[in-house]
Amino acid sequence: MRVSSSLLIGGSCVATAATVLNAFAINKQFYPSIVYLSKSNASMAVLYVQGLVLVYLLFQVLKSILFGDLRAAEAEHLSERAWHAVLETCLAFTVFRDDFSAIFVMQFIVLLFIKCFHWLADDRVDMMERSPVITLRFHLRMMTVLAALGFADSYFVSSAYFSTLTRGASSQIVFGFEYAILLAQVLHVTIKYLLHMHDLRNPQSWDNKAVYLLYAELFINLIRCILYGFFAVIMLRVHTFPLFSVRPFYQSVRALHKAFLDVVLSRRAINAMNSQFPIVTSDELAAMDATCIICREEMTGDAAPKRLPCSHVFHAHCLRSWFQRQQTCPTCRTDIWQVRNGTANGGNGGDAARNAIGNNEAGAQQQPAVAAGLPPFLPFLGHQFGIPQQAPVAAGAPNVGAQAGGQPAPFPHQIFFAPPPANRPEFMNLLPPPPLNMAGPPGMFPMMPPPPIPQGNQNETVSPPANPSYLQYTEDELRQMEGDTRDAIIARLQAMDNIMVLLESAQLQMVQLSALIPRRPRPAAPAATENPEVSDEETRETVAEPETETQTSEPGPSTPPQSIFRNNSFNSPQPATTSSQPVSTAPSTSTGSSSTRTPEAEEVRQRRLARLLGENPQS
């Protein structure tokens, strides 16, 4: 392309020189030579081509002064648009074949070149947003170009206007409108340039720039459409339908439509952004991966990132520009409008999602609190009423009971609230297999020694734990469990079975203990006489109770429940001694512990007991 155009230019120059020299050689004088040249069609053709070449050269020079080297994308745009413009120009020639003259052609060529400069200026200004460095020269060039183009456009518009006024409608109307449209484009480019300039001078990102750009585009496209419509009407009245302007007209209508839609969608997105989606605070951001997946930058609390109903978080401005294109979550593609409408009755989507999360969190916090309310009584009771009716299941129960009482933390709280014994088998099936170390008793966590079995309990049929310690395993037995042979697997399964039994009995014991708690102050009431139904009901009530119970007992100077577990760290070898609370002498006997209670705690206890027995607690 480069070679052929320089060849063309060179060839044209040579041909012109040859033609002119030939004319002078034949006619010997200036005037006859000129007449000869203008009379000869071949010579005129050569001269026209030369004129074109000169204009092209001038264009190239101006281009390199004003724009420097073109980028690949710019050159591509330029040639693409230039072809369309040439095509339209040819169509325009058919309309104005009566006016067809050398001057007319020259005017079209000038128009084409000026259009080229407009496109280049447009591309250049768009590039401001993409370029990492904007030099002073760029600004100088841009300002010169914009000023020159604006001046040229207004000059041509006014000259077309006055020539139409003085000489009546002619092809000048076309030029006038073309330049008017170009003037609108210059205005658009200038607005964009100013916006980009402002953005560049600002160290912070300017979120509203996109909005202003959109409005500018809408405005300019509106002007352009009005101009084209006006032009089409005038052309229809004066000449004929302006076929050559159909394509740009259609394009600008489409651009207007798009700009309008963009503005509408943008407004909708902004509204949604402002009203629908909650802002994520810095604290929440700190707890999560704070990278905005759209711009790949860290989000800070100042930027007021937004949380979508699907709980993905983005910069507000990133979301806004994405919502102009797509109303879905960029990460999971949930339709934001759909989600919002779906949850509309329960407030808006974002809040609903947050509430759900909040509830979960609150629930998670509540349950440990509830669990903490119960266990304090277990240390005493665990040994007193240790073994219930089900003797076979209770194998190893005292050990586990002690474990559960002294170290409740490792047990999931569900175990504390296990359903009554009747439901238990199904429940146990549903339980996930417990972590192994939970049942690796004395070797793994030091715990309170199994307490002496209280004498007063008449139903005492305690059998020793089936498999209290894995320390009992011999080297051979352990090795046997290591392999993946059938024997090893069976041995492992057996060990897990033991664990299951331990857990089950511990759980069972928990249920019964919690059922028996209210009876504790009356040692006379034997645990064994409780029938399962009653203990079931009481269990439920006790479960429902504990929060208020812990709250009411809080004001008391010694609030036994929580403290015993706070002070007993998980691995502390002597949990009982580390506790400073009087209650921490728990595992001794029930009477001893109850005697150390403060009057307040005792009162609470009595009230609760009264309620459980069906009396009015307020009385």
Added chain:
Amino acid sequence: MAGYALKRLMTEYKELTTRPPEGIIAAPIDEDNFFEWECLITGPEETCFANGVFPARITFPQDYPLSPPKMRFTCGIFHPNIYADGRVCISILHAPGDDPTGYEASNERWSPVQSIEKILLSVVSMLAEPNDESPANVSAAKMWREDRAQFEKIADQLVRKTLCLPASEA
């Protein structure tokens, strides 16, 4: 403050240079213009494209990452999902609005979550497993389906060409 597209491209460039994925090199052709990238993709192991190094160009739109970039191989690769002129036709490079193939689900289309690295990894897996259901290059898809030996021979020639090896005689 420069545009978001530029910042994001710079971030991705930094990430790609500090933690480059295996078998992929990508960088802007010119540091003045972050919107034109050149990348080199090594053919996936144990395929007919193995050992080849395939150059491609990625062109980013002004509103990247809201719109997908375009990718074009510059080595004349013969593959069912690559047009004869080198344009790559995979679903994650298509904006959710327009559907050139008419069957892609919107969840495999472009979204700002995608990145240059993900695109290139998708292209590597596309090289390994052509999708001949919606071929961009119909003759390549036909050959892939019906005459695998010939397809592999063409791929092998290309691999040799990209490695500047003489063409095999076979």
